[in-house]
Every structure is written in structure tokens, then in C-alpha cells.
Amino acid sequence: MAIATMQIVDPITGDLVEVSGTPDQIKALRTLAAHVERGEHLVVPDATQAALDTGLPAFDVLVNGLQAGLAIVGDRFKRQAAFIPEVLITARAMKTGMTVLKPLLAPTSQKPKGIVVLGTVRGDLHDIGKGIVGIMLEGAGFEVHDCGVNTSPEQFVQKILDVKADIMGMSALLSTTMMNHKVTIQALTEAGLRGKVKVMSGGAPVTARFAEDIGADAWAPDALTAVEAAKLLISADWGGTFVNGGALERKALVDTTPEASA
Amino acid sequence: MALASMSPMDRIMAVCHHEIPDRVPFLLTSREFGLRYAGVKHSKAYEDPEIYIGAQLKLLKDFQLDGVWDIWCTPAVDEALGATMEIPDDDPPWITRPCVHGPADLEKLKPVNPWRDGRMPYLLDVIARLKKAVGPDVPVIAWASPPFRTACMIRGNTELYMDIYDNPQFVKNLLEFTTETCTAYGKALVEAGADIIATSNPVANMDCISLDHFKEFAHPYSKRMFAALKDAGAKAINFHTCGRWDDRYELCVENADIIHCDRVDLGEFKAKYSNKVVTMGNVKSVATLLQGTSEQVAAEALQCMAAAPGGRYIFSSDCAVPRDPPPANVRAMANVREEVGAYPV
Numbered sequence: 001m002a003i004a005t006m007q008i009v010d011p012i013t014g015d016l017v018e019v020s021g022t023p024d025q026i027k028a029l030r031t032l033a034a035h036v037e038r039g040e041h042l043v044v045p046d047a048t049q050a051a052l053d054t055g056l057p058a059f060d061v062l063v064n065g066l067q068a069g070l071a072i073v074g075d076r077f078k079r080q081a082a083f084i085p086e087v088l089i090t091a092r093a094m095k096t097g098m099t100v101l102k103p104l105l106a107p108t109s110q111k112p113k114g115i116v117v118l119g120t121v122r123g124d125l126h127d128i129g130k131g132i133v134g135i136m137l138e139g140a141g142f143e144v145h146d147c148g149v150n151t152s153p154e155q156f157v158q159k160i161l162d163v164k165a166d167i168m169g170m171s172a173l174l175s176t177t178m179m180n181h182k183v184t185i186q187a188l189t190e191a192g193l194r195g196k197v198k199v200m201s202g203g204a205p206v207t208a209r210f211a212e213d214i215g216a217d218a219w220a221p222d223a224l225t226a227v228e229a230a231k232l233l234i235s236a237d238w239g240g241t242f243v244n245g246g247a248l249e250r251k252a253l254v255d256t257t258p259e260a261s262a
Numbered sequence: 263m264a265l266a267s268m269s270p271m272d273r274i275m276a277v278c279h280h281e282i283p284d285r286v287p288f289l290l291t292s293r294e295f296g297l298r299y300a301g302v303k304h305s306k307a308y309e310d311p312e313i314y315i316g317a318q319l320k321l322l323k324d325f326q327l328d329g330v331w332d333i334w335c336t337p338a339v340d341e342a343l344g345a346t347m348e349i350p351d352d353d354p355p356w357i358t359r360p361c362v363h364g365p366a367d368l369e370k371l372k373p374v375n376p377w378r379d380g381r382m383p384y385l386l387d388v389i390a391r392l393k394k395a396v397g398p399d400v401p402v403i404a405w406a407s408p409p410f411r412t413a414c415m416i417r418g419n420t421e422l423y424m425d426i427y428d429n430p431q432f433v434k435n436l437l438e439f440t441t442e443t444c445t446a447y448g449k450a451l452v453e454a455g456a457d458i459i460a461t462s463n464p465v466a467n468m469d470c471i472s473l474d475h476f477k478e479f480a481h482p483y484s485k486r487m488f489a490a491l492k493d494a495g496a497k498a499i500n501f502h503t504c505g506r507w508d509d510r511y512e513l514c515v516e517n518a519d520i521i522h523c524d525r526v527d528l529g530e531f532k533a534k535y536s537n538k539v540v541t542m543g544n545v546k547s548v549a550t551l552l553q554g555t556s557e558q559v560a561a562e563a564l565q566c567m568a569a570a571p572g573g574r575y576i577f578s579s580d581c582a583v584p585r586d587p588p589p590a591n592v593r594a595m596a597n598v599r600e601e602v603g604a605y606p607v
Contacts, residue, residue, distance in 0.1 A: 083472045085423040125356045175584035205548040
């Protein structure tokens with residue numbers, strides 16, 4: 001049987017990996033990834049089904065098709081070659097594909113990289129930056145629970161308990177409301193959870209120094225670096241020291257599917 | 263320092279007109295800091311005009327500023343169009359619920375009357391009172407939302423960003439409407455007494471949309487609006503480039519008189535654009551003014567002052583002054599202007 005290959009950015013590790021399969025399977029995955037990358041949500045369900053029809057397991061279609069498409073746009077976002085509209089339509093396209101895959105994915109087939117509770121802190125109604133972080137974390141294999149905007153410390157704590165979160169990510173866009181990052185960390189401590197949950201602090205006015213001062217574990221200047229910081233926080237290598245995302249070096253990602261430049 | 267020989271208005275206009283003023287003009291976007299400094303909660307600004315005006319006059323006097331600001335960045339047009347605006351007790355107001363849920367809603371929107379609808383008459387009254395209080399020698403600076411920002415607010419950011427791909431003609435139709443509405447409010451600001459129109463478009467910077475989309479959906483509408491406001495008597499347009507704008511400054515300077523810079527090297531920016539715009543900025547408002555010491559503020563302020571020789575510069579912070587910086591930090595900025603701000607710098 002003929003074997004074909006393609007390279008994708010592994011959305012979980014961030015490494016460039018080679019995927020092999022029959023020519024039909026590789027063609028279907030490339031097509032699917034390209035549709036996701038271009039945000040063509042109306043055709044993604046059919047393209048997802050077409051990939052499944054080649055005999056690929058649902059998990060492979062998810063990682064090598066849907067998430068691979070999002071990873072391409074995520075990398076462009078990091079390099080200022082894609083912007084919020086492109087990320088939003090790509091995430092929407094990926095979600096339409098997930099509606100096809102979800103019933104086929106066994107609960108244990110994709111163990112999340114980690115569980116993240118996200119929210120914009122109390123008093124702050126800015127949603128979009130935190131939403132982009134959530135999209136990128138999901139694309140990287142994290143399970144994300146978004147509490148939305150104006151999230152009280154009590155709501156953060158309750159959600160963390162409900163979903164057994166590994167990481168809490170807080171956002172704020174105002175220099176006044178960012179002070180509630182500290183209040184939220186205090187609530188986490190009072191609930192006895194601080195030792196169990198890693199804390200990330202971000203948003204336009206939030207600086208690395210501020211995040212470190214209030215006792216967060218990590219800060220990142222943008223959504224993709226936040227993913228890198230989250231990966232580091234839950235890795236065995238993290239030694240408990242503050243993660244300054246601004247100092248993190250990301251691997252250079254490349255567009256790997258022929259359709260990517262279309 | 264030598265006694266000031268120019269009025270704040272003359273000082274600001276001098277830099278706008280390529281002339282050297284007596285000393286470096288000093289402006290701070292000071293809505294929330296001013297209220298905190300005066301000891302009143304933010305929400306009170308929307309209950310009694312004199313409370314807000316008192317706060318601005320106190321800043322003007324205590325820090326020797328060269329202008330007063332209206333209740334900057336209040337999304338009054340968006341609210342009057344039907345979006346829901348909430349005013350927290352001690353934080354700035356924000357739109358919590360948009361009102362345009364699709365193209366059909368655009369058909370139902372009616373142009374608003376700035377002198378009648380929503381909270382706009384209140385804001386215009388604040389401006390008229392401010393102008394009366396400071397007289398002709400001090401500029402009143404009033405904020406007008408650009409069309410793209412108001413479109414985002416009444417449609418919802420996420421929805422509008424996706425509309426750019428899903429239904430670009432709808433976005434353009436919406437922008438035509440918001441251009442008309444935002445221009446009408448801007449003209450009312452001038453009529454009420456605003457000397458300078460300040461604007462900001464943080465949803466159209468390099469962190470949000472591509473240069474191509476900026477050229478297609480944001481810039482032409484802003485340009486048309488600002489031209490109309492200049493025709494209506496605005497003495498200057500002050501464009502705060504919140505966030506990163508490097509790839510689109512060439513366009514921004516087409517229709518602005520002052521660029522209130524966020525994250526740029528002032529010297530480089532001035533060298534590149536001072537033939538077209540006045541450079542304003544940019545002591546870091548959070549990292550330094552809010553979180554730093556007065557010594558750090560003074561050191562950074564001195565670095566900014568390196569942009570002053572030759573004029574075409576207004577000393578300021580890089581964004582709105584936060585609510586809670588120590589007054590000593592703001593004082594440190596004023597002191598630097600006082601100590602080294604006399605021309606020749």
C-alpha cells in the first residue's frame with residue numbers, strides 16, 4: 001500500500017512532526033487543515049467526515065486535521081501575520097469539526113494536557129484577549145473552562161473545585177481591575193487551593209513585575225506565549241520559579257501543508 | 263524656570279503650528295486619576311457635572327497642566343444607539359451588551375441627536391461648563407469615538423471581527439452609519455466648547471486587525487470623520503494610538519495633528535513623523551506611574567524630554583493615567599516639566 005506523509009505542528013508538544021498514511025488519508029487531512037486554517041466553517045464538517053471516511057481514527061483527525069489547522073493560524077498570530085478575526089474564524093471552523101468528532105472520541109482518547117480555568121477578573125468586562133488565550137490553549141490540547149468576564153474570586157474558586165483545574169488564568173484590561181488579580185489569588189489561598197493550582201496573570205496593563213509581586217506563577221505578553229507558559233507550569237521541569245513569558249523563546253513554527261499558503 | 267509667557271492654549275497651538283513654545287506643553291489624560299485625586303468616586307462624575315469639573319480644575323492647578331479633559335472615553339454614542347452601558351461605582355463605564363445582532367438590526371437604527379439622546383447632553387453640558395470655567399486660554403479636550411470602535415461596541419467585538427469575513431458589506435454599511443453618528447457627536451462636542459478632539463481606537467491596532475483590514479474598515483471612516491470635525495472648528499485632532507501601531511502610523515498621521523504615542527521610541531517617532539504630527543507621550547502609565555517610585559518616574563520623564571528640542575512635542579504619559587498612582591509620581595512628572603521644560607530645552 002502506498003504511503004504518503006505530511007508535516008504538521010503537533011498542537012500538544014509544539015514540535016514539527018511527520019504524519020503518515022495512505023495518500024487518500026493525507027490528502028483528506030491536508031484539505032481539512034486548510035479549511036480550518038482559512039476559517040471555512042461551513043465546509044469543515046463535510047471535510048471532517050471525509051477524513052473519517054478514509055479510515056482514520058477520530059483522534060487522528062482531531063490532532064492532524066483540526067488542531068493542525070488552528071496551529072498554523074496560531075503561529076501566524078504570533079508572527080503578526082494573522083490577527084484576531086483570523087483566529088476567531090479558525091476557532092469557529094475547528095468547533096464545527098468537533099461536532100462531528102465528539103461522539104466518536106472515547107472519553108480517554110485525548111487526555112488533556114491540563115485543565116485551565118480562565119476568566120476576566122471582577123469589575124472588568126473585556127472578553128476578547130482572554131478568549132484568544134482560551135482558543136490557543138484548547139488548540140494546544142488543554143481543557144479550558146472559561147468563566148467569562150466580571151468573574152468574582154468566589155466564582156474562580158468554585159469552578160476550580162468543580163473541574164479540578166491545574167491552572168487558573170486571570171485577565172484584566174484596566175489598571176484598576178488588575179488589582180483584583182491579587183484578591184483572586186488570596187481567595188485561592190483561603191480556599192486551600194493555592195498549592196494545587198498554578199496561577200497565570202495577564203492582560204494589557206499587567207506587567208511581569210506586577211504578576212510576580214502578587215504571587216502569580218506566570219505572566220505572558222500574548223496568547224501563544226501564554227500557552228508556552230502553561231505548558232511549562234504543568235511540566236515536571238517547572239521548579240516553582242516565576243515564569244516570565246516575555247523571556248520565553250518559542251520554537252519557530254512553519255506552515256507545513258501545501259494548502260497553507262493558499 | 264522662567265515665568266511662563268504663553269497661555270496653555272497658545273503653547274499647545276504653537277507645537278501644532280510648527281512653532282517653538284515658551285515651554286514644553288504638558289497634558290495628562292486624567293479622567294480616573296483626577297476623580298481619585300479629588301477624593302470622589304468615578305460614578306459621581308455622571309451625577310453632577312461640577313464634581314467632574316472640580317476634579318479637572320484641581321489637576322490643572324496642582325500639576326500645571328496645559329489642558330482639561332472631558333469625561334474621556336465614555337461610550338455615550340454607543341449607549342444612545344441602544345447598547346447597554348454600565349457605570350461601576352468607582353471604575354470607568356463600559357458597554358456590557360451590544361444592540362446590533364445582525365444586518366436586520368442595522369435597518370432599525372436611527373441616527374441619534376447629540377443634544378437630546380441618552381447621556382450625550384450631559385457630557386456636552388460638562389464640556390460647556392469646563393470651557394466656561396477655564397476660559398479661552400486653556401484648551402478643553404473632548405473624546406470622540408471613531409466609527410470602527412463604535413461599530414465594535416454596538417455589534418460586539420467578536421461578532422464584528424467575524425463579520426469582516428462573513429459579511430464585509432454589512433460591516434461597511436454599519437461603518438457608514440457609525441461615521442455619520444460619531445461625526446454628529448463630534449461636531450456637537452466642538453459646538454459645546456471642545457477645542458481639541460481626542461480619539462482612540464484600541465480595537466483597530468496591530469494587536470487586533472491586519473493592516474489590510476485597517477485600510478479597508480477603519481482608516482477611511484476615521485479620516486472622513488476627523489476632516490469633518492476640523493471643518494467644524496476643532497483646533498486639533500489628538501489620536502491616542504493605544505497598543506501597537508507601527509505598520510499603520512503612515513495612515514494615522516494623515517488625519518491627526520497630535521499622535522499620543524503608546525509604545526514607541528519618541529525620538530525615532532518624532533524624527534519620522536514630526537513634519538506631519540506633534541508627538542505626545544510617553545511615560546509608562548502602569549509600569550512606571552502606577553507601580554514605580556517617583557525617582558523612576560522622574561528618570562523616565564527626563565528620557566521623554568529628550569524628544570522636546572525643536573518643539574512639536576507634548577510631554578505626557580503613554581496612556582490614560584490610572585486611577586491609583588501615588589500623587590507624588592504625577593508630581594514627579596510635573597516637576598520635570600517645571601525644571602527642564604523651558605525652551606530652549
